[in-house]
Amino acid sequence: MAHLLGIRIQNYRSLKDLTLGRIGYGKGQPLPPIMCFIGPNGSGKSSLLDSFAFMADCLAEGVEAACDKPHRGGFSRLRTQSSTEPIKFEIYFKQRTQSRPITYAFEIEESNGVPIVVSERLQQRRKGQKHGRPFSFVNLNHGKGEVWSGQSTDREEGNEKHEVSLDDPGRLGITSLGQFKEHERILGLRAYMENWYLSYFVPDAARQLPIAGAQKHLNRSGDNLGNVIQYLQRSHPDRFQTILEKISKRIPGIQTIGFHKSEDNRILLRFNERGYTDPFYQQSMSDGTLKMFAYLLLLEDPEPHSFIGIEEPENGLYHKLLEQLAREFRRHAEQSANKTQLLITTHSPYFVDALKPDQVWLLEKDDNGETQARRTADIPTIEALKAEGIPLGSLWYSNHFEERFRG
Ligand SMILES: Nc1ncnc2c1ncn2[C@@H]1O[C@H](COP(=O)(O)OP(=O)(O)O)[C@@H](O)[C@H]1O
Ligand SMILES: [Mg+2]
The missing domain is CATH 3.40.50 (Rossmann fold)
Structure with a gap:
């Protein structure tokens, strides 16, 4: 691709x-398969x-x-x-x-x-x-x-x-x-x-159960999550089962994910959580779980997007889940080189922890109010500190990415 x-x-x-x-x-x-942009508010x-x-x-x-x-x-x-x-x-x-x-x-x-x-x-x-x-x-x-x-x-x-x-x-x-x-x-x-796919996932929107039938791809807000599930189940039944199994293994606390067709033909996602006998449906799932589910579903799309942009995936995600998500994104992007390329913006050091210096850019405004970008791999000392085993997000958090463009 x-x-x-x-x-x-x-x-x-x-x-x-x-x-x-x-x-x-x-x-x-050349740009890597996964790239992440950090920087202060208003940096672009x-x-x-x-x-x-x-x-x-x-x-x-x-x-x-x-x-x-x-x-x-x-x-x-x-x-x-x-x-x-x-x-x-x-x-x-x-x-x-x-x-x-x-x-x-x-x-x-x-x-x-x-x-x-x-x-x-x-x-x-x-x-x-x-x-x-x-x-x-x-x-x-x-x-x-x-x-x-x-x-x-x-x-x-x-x-x-x-x-x-x-x-x-x-x-x-x-x-x-x-x-x-x-x-x-x-x-x-x-x-x-x-x-290209640009997402601004809103968990509340994804809880809806739209009737409008099968749709191939998740939309920007994720409010057609149910339709996409319906499409996958109908058009790729075997694949759909594998996808659910795969995803359920990657969301902590979840044992299995299944689905249930309601009488009016809507697909209800059924999550079996550890410690509970009865399943939960998407309306009662936490924001974090739904978010994780939607992002992993994006990656497993049978007809993957060539490019996915995601804004601040950390909103609503527990930091450990976020770290896990970052690792999933990275693994996916690196393993399936030339499949989906990912661009992510974030404020979270936990997300950045899972990445390499040549995958992270720092955006800042210069004195003229213009956005400048610096790859963290090009900041002297970063590679060396990273080689000592300090994760990239921690270096950021402890001020090793000193601001350069502002007087
Ligand atoms: N036409 C423009 N010319 C110059 N700067 C602009 C223009 N439109 C918006 N901006 C500025 O661009 C900056 C970048 O905003 P944004 O991309 O939302 O930053 P971030 O997402 O990093 O918080 C804001 O400070 C805004 O004032
Ligand atoms: Mg912004």
């Missing part, structure tokens, strides 16, 4: 110019996570709808206050382990009060090309430009260059171009981004 190697975000809220990982065949360590953690959601919304609904989501409040609120430049994104990713990486970049500007896509570019090196500039196979300005079909910018392989002129300035070109078989790479990019 596709893997994000790096990202550059410019002029998105406090992210005036933030680069993470490796971009555009450049230097820098939510903005970072939201920038992924924003890109996905741009693709799904167009840039105006993406800017106007209630929590975003329109283009002028989103663009970094001190900037007059477009909002810019650049992602660098690999479709498969063996594929040549692709850069996808686009810019959004406001024109007569309406946000539009001002430019869009996709680049990749040619087969066998080890050095030098990658070739653009999509190059659009204000919806007009050139697109190469196929898998390379090589006529010898039967690929062709087409002139294109898109009719909706508020839509990304990959939205329409990514529907055609001859644009395999664009199709791949579109499928990759459509598969």
